[in-house]
Amino acid sequence: MIDTASIAATVQALRAVADQLEEAPLGAMRRMRLKDAAYVAGVSEAQMRKRCEDNRFGIEPGGYGFKNGARWEVVIAPFVDTLPVSALRRVNSVNRARMRE
Incomplete structure (x- = not known):
């Protein structure tokens, strides 16, 4: 069984990814490096x-x-659609790191 904290963390990660995609300017911010x-x-990287x-x-x-x-x-939006929910936290961390650059 999945505990409540895990579900809450997943929902938070989904919201963060959606917010980042919505707020990002067109162009490079909507794509990520291979x-x-x-x-x-x-x-x-070869598999990717x-x-x-x-x-x-x-x-x-x-x-x-x-x-x-x-x-x-x-391209982030269709890529995120192919990922398991457990990978969304990694998407979030990559996006945050790129925004700091």
């Missing part, structure tokens, strides 16, 4: 690159891979 996305998804190639933003329904020149980036 390395960060790999950390969030719990996979290697393959996922981006297979799920291209604007081409595949729900795709999140975005080719920026020679580099892959991940």
Whole structure:
């Protein structure tokens, strides 16, 4: 069973991610680096690159891979939709770290 504190933390993480996506300016803030996305998804960078190639933003329904020149980036909103709820806290930490930069 999931305890009440865990559910509350998950709801808080969902709200924080939604708020960050809503408040972020258009452009780079709505995308994350491949390395960060790999950390969030719990996979290697090579696996994340393959996922981006297979799920291209604007081409595949729900795709999140975005080719920026020679580099892959991940469009946050459709990417978050593919993640398990347990990974949302990592999305939150990556976004907070990027906003401090």
